[in-house]
Every structure is written in C-alpha cells, then in structure tokens.
Amino acid sequence: MLKLITRSLRTALVAGLAGAALSAVPAVAGTISIGHTTWVGYGPLFIARDLGYFKAAGLEVELTTIEESSLYMAAMASGKLAGTASTIDEILKYRSAQFCFRSVVALDESSGGDGIVVAKGIESIKDLKGKAVAVNEGSVSMFWLSYLLKKAGLSLKDIEVKNMTADDAASAFIAGRVPAAVTWEPNLTMVKQKKVGKVLVDSSKTPSVIVDVVALRCDVIKQQPKDVQALVDGVNKAVQYMKTNPKESAEIIAKGLGGYLSKPEDVVDSLKGVRFYDTKGSAGLLGSSAKPGPIKDVISLANETWSAIQGKTLTVSYEDLVDTHFLSVSH
Known part of the structure; x- marks a missing residue:
C-alpha cells in the first residue's frame, strides 16, 4: 500500500509535520475529513457515508484517497485533514509531542490478505x-x-x-x-x-498484527466529541450492514474506493482476507487505559521495528496513540 521513503526524506518529512502541527487549522464542528489509501478494509467508512449513517447523526464525513502515508500525515498535521485511516504501525512513526493524534476506533485487520x-x-x-x-x-x-x-x-x-x-x-x-x-x-x-x-x-x-484504525487529531477529539462518537457509531452500523448485505456492500465499496477495487467482484475477493471490527471487537482490541488491549503489543513491536529501521529510538506509548472513550457498547 505504501511507497518507499528514504531515511533522510522521512526525517525531513517528520520535521515538517511537527512544524505544520503547530499551525494546524482549527477543527470544524459537524465535519470530519479522512485521508486513506485504496484498501478494502476502509469499506465501512464508505458504507456509513453513502447509507446516511453519519449524516443522520449530524456528521459530514469527507473521504480522500491519498496513496502515500507521508502525504496524508502531512495533510493531517497542517489541518487539511481531521484524520486518517491507516495501519497503526504506519502512523506511529509520525506521532510526537507537537503532532498529537490518537486512534479512536479499529476498522479491520488483515486476515489472509x-x-x-x-x-x-x-x-x-x-x-x-x-x-x-x-x-x-x-x-x-x-x-x-x-x-x-x-x-x-x-x-x-x-x-x-x-x-x-x-x-x-x-x-x-x-x-x-x-x-x-x-x-x-x-x-x-x-x-x-x-x-x-x-x-x-x-x-x-498473525491475528491482530496488521490493524487499520481511524486516527484523529487531538484537537478534533477534544473539540468535536459528538462528531467523533457519530463517526464510531456509524462505522459500527456499517459493519453490521455488511454482515447481512454482502452484495450491496461490495457495490458501495467499489464505487467509493475505485482504482484496483473498482469492480464489486474484486471487492468480494479482497474481503475474504479481511476481518472487520464492530464496536465490541474494536473495544476488545484497543482495551482501555486501565487495561490496554492487544494493540499495546502491536505498538511496542512497531516502536522496536521502526527504531531499528530508522536508526533512532521511538518511544510512542499506548496512551499517546489510543483513545477508547468512544467505544462504549452500552451508550
């Protein structure tokens, strides 16, 4: 899904992201914009948008395809995006004190894909x-x-x-x-x-290792809690819809994603290697501040892996990267 960024270029990008984050555009109530790559696991976002789940809760969700992680992270840091849909290990590399964002819901995991x-x-x-x-x-x-x-x-x-x-x-x-x-x-x-x-x-x-999440800027989470809740609830409804309406779901996803997944039959094939999280599953994976879920192990592994690859120590914590306040299954 992601292209090569050399170590020197990545360092420059991270520095640029930190600077951009200091002058980020303020959050806009009622709207959440999300950047993502072309990946079938982001299908619930398109279903919730196109079936009106978000809109019914007063939320407008804008979805933009950006195939390079450094670009969608830069767009989020500058305020052009409220968040991203990506693997949690990928976004971890960009988290810093100056560029604050957290995962509010897990979307899917690669399960054979x-x-x-x-x-x-x-x-x-x-x-x-x-x-x-x-x-x-x-x-x-x-x-x-x-x-x-x-x-x-x-x-x-x-x-x-x-x-x-x-x-x-x-x-x-x-x-x-x-x-x-x-x-x-x-x-x-x-x-x-x-x-x-x-x-x-x-x-x-390797269950729960390649995991996609929706991560939002911390100012968006703080200033738009109702919108974030609407986003999380909409995703849950979309996952439930997918279980009982596979044909219609594939058509919506194909129309929304396009690219190599522009045909419903291709979406159907790709879905075989993906496991989606409803609210309960997402809560189980992410856990809570009192009892972190399995995602904490993925975060630790990502720190270790990218530190070795980039030649610098990363110490992004579970608390830095996860916010589970919107995953209550009883509200």
Missing part, C-alpha cells in the same frame, strides 16, 4: 536467512516481515532486502528474479494460479 510467497525449497521463515526478499521498505509489509522474522529468531539483518512495492515484488517473484516476496491480494492468488511458487504464510496466521 497479506502474505509471503516463496520458491521451491523454502519451507519456513527460518529458511529465508541469507536470501533476497522483495518487500516495500518503510511499509506495513516490512513491519509484518520483521514480526515474522523475530518470531523465528531472525531479524531483517539476516536477509537481503530488495525494496519494491508489493505489486512489483509479486511481479519480480513470478519472473524468478527473487526467491521470496512480501505482497497481498490479488497477488497471492495469482501466484497460486500460475503455480510458480507457494504462499509460505499469510496474515490469517
């Missing part, structure tokens, strides 16, 4: 040691790969990283230029169909 494809002879993650692996540096794909390597007693230093987007990584693998690649659907299915390799592991084996 991401995977590692490998050539013959590679039977485990440990077998990747010393081999070239195509992966998008600085992206959630690298974060997930780092997680899997760590579980196998390895690290990114034990492999040869070949920086490529997820689509290019799949193409390079199919062409035989690399023995392993980190990618996602529909590339995983393509590899199976072409019988050029196999899926070594997919994200269904």
Whole structure:
C-alpha cells in the first residue's frame, strides 16, 4: 500500500509535520475529513457515508484517497485533514509531542490478505536467512516481515532486502528474479494460479498484527466529541450492514474506493482476507487505559521495528496513540 521513503526524506518529512502541527487549522464542528489509501478494509467508512449513517447523526464525513502515508500525515498535521485511516504501525512513526493524534476506533485487520510467497525449497521463515526478499521498505509489509522474522529468531539483518512495492515484488517473484516476496491480494492468488511458487504464510496466521484504525487529531477529539462518537457509531452500523448485505456492500465499496477495487467482484475477493471490527471487537482490541488491549503489543513491536529501521529510538506509548472513550457498547 505504501511507497518507499528514504531515511533522510522521512526525517525531513517528520520535521515538517511537527512544524505544520503547530499551525494546524482549527477543527470544524459537524465535519470530519479522512485521508486513506485504496484498501478494502476502509469499506465501512464508505458504507456509513453513502447509507446516511453519519449524516443522520449530524456528521459530514469527507473521504480522500491519498496513496502515500507521508502525504496524508502531512495533510493531517497542517489541518487539511481531521484524520486518517491507516495501519497503526504506519502512523506511529509520525506521532510526537507537537503532532498529537490518537486512534479512536479499529476498522479491520488483515486476515489472509497479506502474505509471503516463496520458491521451491523454502519451507519456513527460518529458511529465508541469507536470501533476497522483495518487500516495500518503510511499509506495513516490512513491519509484518520483521514480526515474522523475530518470531523465528531472525531479524531483517539476516536477509537481503530488495525494496519494491508489493505489486512489483509479486511481479519480480513470478519472473524468478527473487526467491521470496512480501505482497497481498490479488497477488497471492495469482501466484497460486500460475503455480510458480507457494504462499509460505499469510496474515490469517498473525491475528491482530496488521490493524487499520481511524486516527484523529487531538484537537478534533477534544473539540468535536459528538462528531467523533457519530463517526464510531456509524462505522459500527456499517459493519453490521455488511454482515447481512454482502452484495450491496461490495457495490458501495467499489464505487467509493475505485482504482484496483473498482469492480464489486474484486471487492468480494479482497474481503475474504479481511476481518472487520464492530464496536465490541474494536473495544476488545484497543482495551482501555486501565487495561490496554492487544494493540499495546502491536505498538511496542512497531516502536522496536521502526527504531531499528530508522536508526533512532521511538518511544510512542499506548496512551499517546489510543483513545477508547468512544467505544462504549452500552451508550
């Protein structure tokens, strides 16, 4: 989903974000603007918008596709966006005392939609040691790969990283230029169909690790609590709608997202690798300040992973990144 940002460029961007945050545009009551990439997991936002769930609660939600994380985070820091829909590990890199934002609801987790494809002879993650692996540096794909390597007693230093987007990584693998690649659907299915390799592991084996959230600027959360609650409640209603209206949901998502998901049938295929959170599920994942949920472990892993990759220590806490005040299932 995300393109490469070199370390020097990323440092400059983070510095710029901090400066932009100091002069952010004030929040506007009744409106929440969200930037996002083209990912099926953001479907509930389009469903809640198009079916009027947000509007019924007096909220106008503006959804803007921005395929580069540094750009949508810069837009949020400058006040052009109230928030973003993204993986929590990705946004963690931008959190600072000057740029305050928190996750208010979990949207989805990848549950089979991401995977590692490998050539013959590679039977485990440990077998990747010393081999070239195509992966998008600085992206959630690298974060997930780092997680899997760590579980196998390895690290990114034990492999040869070949920086490529997820689509290019799949193409390079199919062409035989690399023995392993980190990618996602529909590339995983393509590899199976072409019988050029196999899926070594997919994200269904790592629940609650690749997690998408809606994160909002702290001033928006403070100044627009009713709007934030309307957003969270609308997402919950959309998830419930998806359970009983899969065909109609796919059509709405395809129309809203477009791009490689512009056809309902493509949305249906992509949805097979995604698990959505209703309010109860989101509350269970995020937990509370008194008892943080599993997301705290993801935050710790993200700090460790990005610190190693960027060469500087990140210490973003659970409290820095999560606000669960809007996830009560009894209100």
